Amino acid sequence: MKHNEPTTHPKDTRVRAKILLVDDSEVVRDSVALMLEARGFDVVPVTGVFGLPQVVAREAPDLILMDVSMPAISGDKAVEIVRRNEPANCPMVLFSDRKPEELERLAYQCGAAGFIRKTGNGDELAKAVETYLLRGRGGRVPT
Amino acid sequence: MMDGLRARFMPRFVATARERLRRAAEMCKARDAVGVASELHACAGEAGMLELAELARLSAAGEIAARAWSTGGGQTAQDDCARCIAAIEEELLKVEQRTEVAP
Numbered sequence: 001m002k003h004n005e006p007t008t009h010p011k012d013t014r015v016r017a018k019i020l021l022v023d024d025s026e027v028v029r030d031s032v033a034l035m036l037e038a039r040g041f042d043v044v045p046v047t048g049v050f051g052l053p054q055v056v057a058r059e060a061p062d063l064i065l066m067d068v069s070m071p072a073i074s075g076d077k078a079v080e081i082v083r084r085n086e087p088a089n090c091p092m093v094l095f096s097d098r099k100p101e102e103l104e105r106l107a108y109q110c111g112a113a114g115f116i117r118k119t120g121n122g123d124e125l126a127k128a129v130e131t132y133l134l135r136g137r138g139g140r141v142p143t
Numbered sequence: 144m145m146d147g148l149r150a151r152f153m154p155r156f157v158a159t160a161r162e163r164l165r166r167a168a169e170m171c172k173a174r175d176a177v178g179v180a181s182e183l184h185a186c187a188g189e190a191g192m193l194e195l196a197e198l199a200r201l202s203a204a205g206e207i208a209a210r211a212w213s214t215g216g217g218q219t220a221q222d223d224c225a226r227c228i229a230a231i232e233e234e235l236l237k238v239e240q241r242t243e244v245a246p
Contacts, residue, residue: 027156027189031148069184097191097199120148120194 017133018042020061022049022078023095024070028118032065035122036129049078053085061090063133065116068096068106076110083111091132149193153242156193157235160186164232167205171224176213179224180206186231195238201231 019041023029033043044059046052048070056064064082068075079092091113094103103115113135116128163182170178187202205227212220 025159025185025189027152027159028192030155031152031192034148034151069181069188071181097188118188118191120192122148 016040016042017062017129018044018059019129020044020046020056020059020064021095022046022052022064022070022075023067024048025067028067031120032125035120035125039122039126041126041129049073049075049081052078053082056082063090063129064092065095065129066092066112068094068098068103076106076112079110079112091136093129093132149242152193156189157239159189160198160231160235164228164235167228168225171221171228174221176209176216176220176224179228180209180213183209183227183231198231198234198238201227201234205231 019036021029021032021043023032023045024047029045029047033045036043044055044061046055049072064079066075066079070078073081075094075096079094082092092111094107094110094112094115095118096103096115097118098106100115100117103117107113107115113132116125116132119125163186167179167182167186170176170182183202183206187199187206190196190199190202205224208220208223208227212224216223
């Protein structure tokens with residue numbers, strides 16, 4: 001073994017980062033999982049926010065993608081709940097097709113790391129996820 | 144990739160969208176503007192994921208109309224919503240025909 005070889009950091013996206021995806025839409029959950037898993041991520045899909053703090057504690061994800069418009073409780077409120085109950089040691093990112101300015105405001109208000117707009121472009125989505133993973137917890141990414 | 148994504152999810156998307164539009168139409172008749180907005184928002188998001196631009200645009204327009212209705216519009220706003228839902232149904236049918244999704 002060569003000396004001074006770079007070690008792999010746990011948050012390095014070359015290892016399979018675990019993404020917790022919270023979205024009430026089955027089509028969105030499954031299509032996002034397909035796109036991200038094809039690009040080397042592990043995706044844990046979750047249908048809603050019920051019991052979410054426990055899921056976060058159990059799964060210990062590297063990043064949480066949180067849909068904003070869900071029936072029982074909105075994603076920004078869910079971020080606040082998770083932060084209060086089970087401070088996630090990972091970025092929580094709002095995931096929505098709402099307008100960027102609205103998402104930026106919501107992310108700021110609820111304490112999310114930022115937002116990613118929903119897209120069917122897998123490369124674009126993976127790149128956005130990687131950006132937040134690399135910035136780590138609390139990193140704000142203007143997009 | 145998008146073609147693969149569409150091929151894989153289109154039948155499920157179409158079935159879900161049909162159900163959403165059915166519920167939205169019922170809510171529209173029952174004057175539940177917030178419910179209509181919620182269904183059309185979901186429809187727009189799912190269409191956007193599959194890059195069905197026109198369907199996403201029409202659904203988003205319907206959501207905006209429903210939200211306007213929820214904040215005080217009357218019969219005209221309700222009629223606007225009903226027209227939007229009809230337009231989305233029409234576009235969904237075109238998408239189905241283009242992609243030859245089995246019913």
